[in-house]
Amino acid sequence: DLGHTPFGHVGEEVLNELYKPGFSHNEQSRRVVEKLEKDGHGLNLTWEVRDGILNHSKDIEDIQGEGGGEPGTLEGAVVKISDSVAYINHDIDDAIRAGMITEGDLPVLAIAKLGNTHSRRINTMVCDIIEHSWTVRGEGTENPAITMSPETLEATNNLRHFLYERVYNIRSAQEESERAREIVRSLYQHFNEYEDKMPPEYSFYSDKVERRVVDYIAGMTDLYAMRMAEEISPPKLQPEQKSPKAPKDKPPEIQSPTMF
Template structure:
């Protein structure tokens, strides 16, 4: 407290933890994850002024992989305008929506935020196409696949801090790994991120597709737009209110049947028309040629190992998955474009 002599560090830490624990008992739902005790692979002393999940959040934000997200494609590759989303802006938009949902449901906002900020750290360059090509190459050369959620976990566990990893809590690691794929996250906070990730990207990708002229507003599926809303903000508001109302009643993270089905149909529309549509198909052969050439080159000329005891497959996949779009283009140009004598 101000005006009181400073306590020893350990006592300050214990007082901070006790205060947070009291507040969480008052403020959080019984279903929420509590901030203490921290469950980490390598035990470490608690901070005197941040909860374990706040520390995880800060470690992610200060990581190299997080900074690279600003130069990784969300949907549109090397867009000409300044207002198209990147992996970084997608992450931040998802984070804002997810914290709102967690607060409304009395769940742990700090845990929700940390999962959000880390969920796409392992994404390959060039969006959906890049992930697909990297997966195909990994299977052809090494008999193993590539999934960005699994690689996101490898980034925080192993690759950051020069191979030491970030030593995140078990709950954050689980949420990052299971934000997509067949298994549900173990925590309600992780399940928020899993669903809000889709809410965010469907709606901001519609906005970007309209801006790019890939879609005309008249082409959007009418019944779904009438139910969810004409604008992105209206649709997000509808989806968030539905999610909060039904989750509060169910004690789980769920959507209403009508709104959830409409969102699923809108997502299918976006895959057909945008993510795997004609514009994406036009770019795919060039991206595929570039990434396949880089993959083959690095198999023959292994890049630096980013972690101890990395196999050849690890070295190639870690290096390529960590590239930004512009770094990959520059690396390909150095291999493919003749240089003067």
């Protein structure tokens, strides 16, 4: 998830809309390790690691679907399915703590199959993956795979669909989400106009300005993006306050930030 934007998938959607070639966090993750790290030289990672980074995303309908990419190694497949086990269960806990859902809201059939507590659900999923992935030993099969049983996979997908309906999509409709979109848009527009205001490390490589701006924004945390947006677009002054006029061709001064 090195390529995840500030504000998660909301930020990713905005960058994908603004940047014509398109943007996806898994491709950005690979770009980080292949090009952006070490002052534009990238890291000396093996093909297997880079392939796992690129293909860790999941299909919208099925965590084992091919829509998010298919890892070329068994190790990559382990990472991909483990990510699903982790975030589904932790997001349930986070949503309950935030008061967005209750334990009683969870899909009855999925909970009956997987377990009614955080630890039981993880244990069920992990044990099921181990039990149904023995073919990777290479005994009697030409296509070894890291997989779940059909029953556990169905229950896991149902839990994930529930989270999309009751948590993820609801968050996207909230006022905070629109504010996040405004922040990403303003940062993109500002730094495309004033590229010299980006940190010097984003001038070490020869890509076009738009590409380097996307790299810069994608590397920000939520708090850093909010702070930067305030610096380039400060809150309007109260009526009784007066603001000194600045030259029209001079952009707001921005402190040199630390790269994330």
